Amino acid sequence: MGRYRDPVVIVGAGPTGLTLALSLGLAAVPVLLFEAEPALAHDLRAGSYHPPTLEMLEPLGVTERMHVTGIKVPQWQIRDRVEGVVAEFDLGLLKDETPYPYRLHLEQHRLTPILLDRIRESAPSVEVRFGCAVRRVAEDEDGATVWFTDAAGTLQECRASWLFAADGARSVVRRDLGIAFEGFTWPERFLVASTTYDLGRHGITGAGYIADPEHWAAVFKVPDVGPPGLWRIAYAIPPEADEAVELEDANIQAKLFTIFEHVPLGIERFELKYASVYRVHQRVAARFVGRRTMLGGDAAHINNPLGGMGLNGSIHDAVNIAEKLVRIWHDGADPAPLLDLYDRQRRPINIKAVQAMSIRNKRLLEERDPKVRAERLQELRDIAADPARAKAYLMNTSMINSVREAAAIQ
Ligand SMILES: Cc1cc2nc3c(=O)[nH]c(=O)nc-3n(C[C@H](O)[C@H](O)[C@H](O)COP(=O)(O)OP(=O)(O)OC[C@H]3O[C@@H](n4cnc5c(N)ncnc54)[C@H](O)[C@@H]3O)c2cc1C
Structure with missing residues (x-):
């Protein structure tokens, strides 16, 4: 039996x-x-897991199922x-650093049911x-009060010994704690099409960045529903673009044929399965903790998807605070x-590693100055050609260093 009467309350049944x-x-x-929704979310979001994330999910009985x-x-x-x-990078260079020297791709909406199944099988203290x-x-001083509407729409309240905000980018918890979400929003939006x-x-x-x-x-x-999977x-679509127009089949086709103009595709049109547009931000909460409250995942930090670090960092938050x-x-x-240690381990790393790397990745791909562009691409060629530098x-980029650096903060 613990020392606290009320449960830990978590807001949000996303991956975090x-x-x-x-x-x-x-x-x-x-x-x-x-969880506000009647069931787990099924929308298309992240789906790339770096080695440390697979290591962290392994003792939870999740990695094997993934x-x-x-x-x-x-x-x-x-x-x-x-x-x-x-440049081509071989994650096999990390074989002495991790049992998972690769990225594992699995849609976020296929990870969350695994987590929920594991809770239902093995974690009876979780409701x-x-x-x-x-x-x-x-x-x-003693906890937090949470007001929520139940499935019938009735307003209710409960007490939490500890309250963890995993309620995503528009976090109600972050808002009510008066914590600023510092950073910026990119003017252009991202369109994601699957073929x-x-x-x-x-x-x-299976992962590639085209400059x-x-x-x-x-x-x-x-993976989608199974082999051969989806690409x-x-x-990016311009700030002034009309989302509905950009999503028209003909416009997606034209853009994809331009992106792959120099690849001998041998097709007339791409078979498309999904397409959506979303806005991209670079923001970090001014603090990750209160007296009895903590933020994690998208409630605490959001970034562009180039490098696949948003979801990974979110899971790293959850595993870090769980142990505490x-x-x-x-x-x-x-x-x-x-709680202070959680803040010190997770917040600066997010700013220094995740925000910095994801912004750098975007700038590399879209660089317009021919001289700068040539220099940056050459630098990557040189790095890839030297196994020590590539490692x-x-x-x-695999977030191994950021996790180790965070762990070293005491
Ligand atoms: C369209 C889109 C595409 C993305 N693509 C990528 C990508 O390619 N690569 C990448 O690394 N990351 C990507 N991301 C980011 C990644 O999906 C997030 O980092 C990840 O979902 C964070 O998980 P989370 O659990 O913190 O938040 P979420 O997954 O947002 O989960 C929050 C949960 O809280 C619930 N909730 C919200 N408010 C309340 C409330 N008041 N009460 C109760 N429940 C509440 C929501 O319903 C939701 O289930 C993308 C995000 C979006 C939106």
């Missing part, structure tokens, strides 16, 4: 909230998880739209309530220094 709930539940900490349908991506490329491959939207929160056409037959790796001053793009293979292509909450709950550890580069 579910990972935390499972981690706490496996340690028999009572958890109440509120491998059942996930696609291993051992190499990734930076390409020039016209010239083709600029997940769907259709319950948190409307307001307030913290005090059944196998770009792999042209030597394009071009006008028509840059990111390519990303996901997702993300590109277990010590607080079961061992009576002094909470204030542990050092992959230690950063």
Whole structure:
């Protein structure tokens, strides 16, 4: 039995909230998880997992299940739209650093059911309530009060010993705690289109970044309903563009044929399965903790998807805070220094690594100055050609260094 009467309340059953709930539940900490939607979200979002994330999810019994349908991506490329491959990086160089020297691709909406299944099988101290939207929160010395509407729409309230905000970019918890979400929003939006056409037959790796001053793009293979999977292509649409027009089949086709203009596709049109547009931000919460409250995942930080770090960093938050909450709950550890440590381990790393790298990745792909562009691409060629430098580069892009640096902060 823990020292606290009320459960840990988690707001949001996305990957962050579910990972935390499972981690706490496996340690028999009572958890109440509120999710506004009637079921798990099924929209297309992230889906690339870096080695440290797979390592963290392994003891939760999740990584093995992800491998059942996930696609291993051992190499990734930076390409020039016209010239083709600029640099190819082999994650096999990390084989002495991690048991998972590859990226695993699996749609986020296929990860969340695995997490929920694991909770239902093995974490009886966790109660997940769907259709319950948190409307307001307030913290005090002993915990937090949470006001939520239940599935029937009735306003109710409950107490939390500890409150964790995993309620995404528009976090109600962050708002009510008065925490600023500092940063900026890119003027252009991203369009993501998915095709059944196998770009792999042209030597394009399952993760690839195509540089071009006008028509840059990111390519990303996901399992979908099974082999051969789907290829997702993300590109920018101008700030003034009409979203509905951009999503018209003819316009997506034209853009994809331009992006792959120098690839001998041998088709008249791409078979498209999904397409959506979304706005991209670079923002970090001014603090990740209050007295009895903590933020994690998109509620705490958001970034562009180039490099696949948003979802990974979110899971790293959940695993980091879980270990601290277990010590607080079961061992009576002094909470204030542990919450402070969470903030110090996760917040600066996000700014220094995730925000910086994702902004740099975008600027690399879209660089317009021919001289700067040539220099940057040459630098990547040089790095890829030197195994020691390539390994050092992959230690950063695979988030291994950021996780180790965070762990070293005491
Ligand atoms: C369109 C889109 C595309 C993306 N593509 C990529 C990508 O390619 N690569 C990448 O790395 N990242 C990508 N991301 C980001 C990635 O999906 C997020 O980092 C990840 O979803 C964060 O997980 P989370 O659990 O913190 O938040 P979310 O997944 O947003 O989950 C939050 C949950 O909280 C619930 N909720 C919200 N408010 C309340 C409330 N008041 N009460 C109760 N429940 C509430 C929501 O319904 C939701 O289920 C994308 C994001 C979007 C939106």
